[in-house]
Amino acid sequence: MGEFGEKSTTCGTVCLKYLLFTFNCCFWLAGLAVMAVGIWTLALKSDYISLLASGTYLATAYILVVAGIVVMVTGALGCCATFKERRNLLRLYFILLLIIFLLEIIAGVLAYVYYQQLNAELKENLKNTMTKRYHQPGHEGVTSAVDKLQQEFHCCGSNNSRDWQDSEWIRSAEADRRVVPDSCCKTVVPGCGRRDHASNIYKVEGGCITKLETFIQEHLRIIGAVGLGIACVQVFGMLFTCCLYKSLKLEHY
Numbered sequence: 001m002g003e004f005g006e007k008s009t010t011c012g013t014v015c016l017k018y019l020l021f022t023f024n025c026c027f028w029l030a031g032l033a034v035m036a037v038g039i040w041t042l043a044l045k046s047d048y049i050s051l052l053a054s055g056t057y058l059a060t061a062y063i064l065v066v067a068g069i070v071v072m073v074t075g076a077l078g079c080c081a082t083f084k085e086r087r088n089l090l091r092l093y094f095i096l097l098l099i100i101f102l103l104e105i106i107a108g109v110l111a112y113v114y115y116q117q118l119n120a121e122l123k124e125n126l127k128n129t130m131t132k133r134y135h136q137p138g139h140e141g142v143t144s145a146v147d148k149l150q151q152e153f154h155c156c157g158s159n160n161s162r163d164w165q166d167s168e169w170i171r172s173a174e175a176d177r178r179v180v181p182d183s184c185c186k187t188v189v190p191g192c193g194r195r196d197h198a199s200n201i202y203k204v205e206g207g208c209i210t211k212l213e214t215f216i217q218e219h220l221r222i223i224g225a226v227g228l229g230i231a232c233v234q235v236f237g238m239l240f241t242c243c244l245y246k247s248l249k250l251e252h253y
Contacts, residue, residue, distance in 0.1 A: 027234075030230050034067055034068035035065055035067075037068075038068055047144065047149075050145050051149070057216065060111050063104075063107040067104050077093050098238070100230075104230050104231040106227075107223060108223075111221075115224070130157070146181070147181065147183035155207055156180055156207065159209060161201060179196040180196060185202075186202065
């Protein structure tokens, strides 16, 4: 069979082959899930990335996308190596499993570390980002992110609506007497930010720091759980691969 000719195959080897094949089918689906989580974070949740000073959140998402693609390729390779009984393919398969394992551990650790420091980063940087970059040339992404943030989470300013008094744009003629951006309004119409009253803007609802922190922490938990969860499952795949490799080696001799 395979590269070893007409040799008898033990019952243990057959069981290992089918266990590894089943694992690879599940592994391929897991890779699809990992890649989907990474793409979801980048495509649908990337609006708020421009509001973060650190690139850790973005890095974890990219790591998951890369890991997911490699997982899917590795799963297909594992199926091929298992049924062809080629030890050189099994060696390559094991190396790829190890690389993926390390990538997902890194993604999980990064998510955990960033989870711990997120509150301090937002307190230090979010107000400055919102007041110094909002509606400034070259910062269109920040402007769009701030508007979406305030509307989606029903908040105004970093800590509260008074933060906008320090905004370079609000103090400029371009703001046209607005005291807050129109995105602070409960019903957004052009110029609605001129009236700073709780019936008109999200004034008593508070600022956006806590709401953005909660939102990102929820996604970091997902990223961390997916990365570490799949990494733990891979340990079984590596054990199955080692056992099958040794079994084929014994049969070969």
